[in-house]
Amino acid sequence: MTGKSSHAATRFCLLCDEQEGLQRGTRSSLAQLCRVIQKVKQDRKELRSSSLDLLRDCQGQQQDCGSEIVTAVQGAQRHHEAVLAWQSKAGCLEQSLRETTERYQLEKQKRKQLHNRLVELKGNIRVHCRIRPALPFDKESEDPLSQNSSVSAEVAHAVDDETVLVRWDRPGHPWINKTYNFERVYGPAESQRVVFEEVCPLLTSLLDGYNVCIMAYGQTGSGKSYTMMGPHSRKEPVLPVESQGDLGIIPRAAEELFRLISENPSRSPKVAVSVVEVYNNDIFDLLAKDSCAVTSGVKREVLTTKAGKKEIPSLTYESVHSTEEFLTLVDGRLRLRAKHATLVHADSSRSHLIITVTLTTAPSWDSPANRQSDVSLLKEPDCPSPRQPATGRRHSAAHRTSSWSPGAAPEGPTGHMEQVHAKLQLVDLAGSECAGVSGVTGAALRETSFINRSLAALADVLGALSERRGHVPYRNSKLTHLLQDVLGGDAKLLVILCVSPCRKHAAETLQSLGFGTRARQVQRGPARAGRVAPRTPR
Ligand code: ADP
Ligand code: MG
Numbered sequence: 001m002t003g004k005s006s007h008a009a010t011r012f013c014l015l016c017d018e019q020e021g022l023q024r025g026t027r028s029s030l031a032q033l034c035r036v037i038q039k040v041k042q043d044r045k046e047l048r049s050s051s052l053d054l055l056r057d058c059q060g061q062q063q064d065c066g067s068e069i070v071t072a073v074q075g076a077q078r079h080h081e082a083v084l085a086w087q088s089k090a091g092c093l094e095q096s097l098r099e100t101t102e103r104y105q106l107e108k109q110k111r112k113q114l115h116n117r118l119v120e121l122k123g124n125i126r127v128h129c130r131i132r133p134a135l136p137f138d139k140e141s142e143d144p145l146s147q148n149s150s151v152s153a154e155v156a157h158a159v160d161d162e163t164v165l166v167r168w169d170r171p172g173h174p175w176i177n178k179t180y181n182f183e184r185v186y187g188p189a190e191s192q193r194v195v196f197e198e199v200c201p202l203l204t205s206l207l208d209g210y211n212v213c214i215m216a217y218g219q220t221g222s223g224k225s226y227t228m229m230g231p232h233s234r235k236e237p238v239l240p241v242e243s244q245g246d247l248g249i250i251p252r253a254a255e256e257l258f259r260l261i262s263e264n265p266s267r268s269p270k271v272a273v274s275v276v277e278v279y280n281n282d283i284f285d286l287l288a289k290d291s292c293a294v295t296s297g298v299k300r301e302v303l304t305t306k307a308g309k310k311e312i313p314s315l316t317y318e319s320v321h322s323t324e325e326f327l328t329l330v331d332g333r334l335r336l337r338a339k340h341a342t343l344v345h346a347d348s349s350r351s352h353l354i355i356t357v358t359l360t361t362a363p364s365w366d367s368p369a370n371r372q373s374d375v376s377l378l379k380e381p382d383c384p385s386p387r388q389p390a391t392g393r394r395h396s397a398a399h400r401t402s403s404w405s406p407g408a409a410p411e412g413p414t415g416h417m418e419q420v421h422a423k424l425q426l427v428d429l430a431g432s433e434c435a436g437v438s439g440v441t442g443a444a445l446r447e448t449s450f451i452n453r454s455l456a457a458l459a460d461v462l463g464a465l466s467e468r469r470g471h472v473p474y475r476n477s478k479l480t481h482l483l484q485d486v487l488g489g490d491a492k493l494l495v496i497l498c499v500s501p502c503r504k505h506a507a508e509t510l511q512s513l514g515f516g517t518r519a520r521q522v523q524r525g526p527a528r529a530g531r532v533a534p535r536t537p538r
Helices: 002-122 136-140 192-199 201-207 224-228 249-263 323-334 368-378 442-466 478-482 484-488 503-520
Strands: 126-131 156-160 163-168 176-181 184-186 212-218 270-279 282-285 298-300 318-320 352-361 419-428 492-499
Touching: 126 156, 126 192, 126 503, 156 184, 163 503, 176 503, 184 192, 192 201, 192 249, 201 212, 201 249, 201 419, 201 492, 212 224, 212 503, 224 249, 224 419, 224 492, 249 270, 249 323, 249 352, 249 419, 270 323, 270 442, 270 478, 282 478, 318 323, 323 352, 442 478, 442 484, 442 503, 478 484, 492 503
Parallel strands: 126 184, 126 492, 212 419, 212 492
Antiparallel strands: 156 163, 163 176, 270 282, 270 318, 270 352, 282 298, 352 419
């Protein structure tokens, strides 16, 4: 038993040892676990505090962002209000700009009317300037300088409707940058209709009894005949004017004249036309017929009447009663006009053309019976022939034409003298040209010299008139002698300067603009109505 007990005690001791070992292990594990728990607790605490910090940060940032957003929204609202305010201000400004522009246009119109009145009171000559577009034939013989793309091929520009600017840059010459002012400036894009709109009021003046003269001046090929008549290649001369957009001043003036006459049949004046050309300083009557009734142009002279007026005795006038009659007559006679091709212009007119439309009050002649007989006579076949040397040709006053001049008005069937109401002169001058540029020789060179001399005489007359010299050299050329009443008298004279925009024509353009400037300076004494006092019977 003792043995057994000691064995049991030993086992018990072993078990106790084991138990003790286990207890130690458990205690150390417990201590470890406690440490881990402490650590986790610590971590959790830290995490909590950092989460709280983060949350506080977020809240702070959210608050900041919120206030920023509120500020931005308020700012945007303020901007929107400011934009609305600016918009309404811009609307007001636009409105006032529109009103100012309208007022400006009205004032400009008024200024123009006043200027026109001033021109009338001073007896000045109105000058318009038309710059034609650059045309294909300008390029054909373009000078080498303008082939260079850096040098502009166009030197004359319409800055506005009253100003022409010439910018001409020539190597070795001073640079020209000059402006010229005229009553009206037409740019290359402005149509025949626009040009006529400006001219049209003169026709009302014509019917009011004023003498009117419209004259185209400029270099060969600058658009004088185009402006006065229209394009050369017109096929059908008697189509209604409104159906031919590019018709010039003469057909449009004829239409306006007959329109105005038809508006007031009670005063309906009789309309008679004469067509004259000044060629090589001789005056030819393009309506006159020779002894065989062939139209070819008969030489005439200018005389001064007792009243001091210039007249062409025995000048042929034809009565016309409609635009169509007028155009048929004028178109037929224009074929007789002297022409010659030059390097500048293939269809260059070599003479000054003067179409005179005379209005006479002729109550007895205006009866339907008389009108009928005139029309039937005008319908006789017309056979124009090429122009021949006209010197010494005998004038035959065929019964369908009247051979009288305004100074010697014809007698009507009742024996009463007709009374000249007013005269309209439409002048297409021959073009000034430099012989070197136009390349003419022989007879054409002689023509050029006559043309240039007569144009120089015209410039001299204007110079003398503008300087109010005692002697005005009207007699230096047939052209100025013939136009003396118009240039120095009381007619409403409109000079249309036609210029080419091209640099190769710049010298001629400057010359034409200088001529126009001089013409504007002419003061011919107060303009008066050109009504002629009733004539006493012969
Ligand atoms: P001018 O009579 O001055 O010698 P033209 O009137 O015969 O010159 O014009 C020369 C050429 O230029 C013509 O072929 C004409 O049709 C053309 N022309 C002139 N002016 C214009 C214009 N404004 N628009 C279009 N063509 C024009
Ligand atoms: Mg011409």
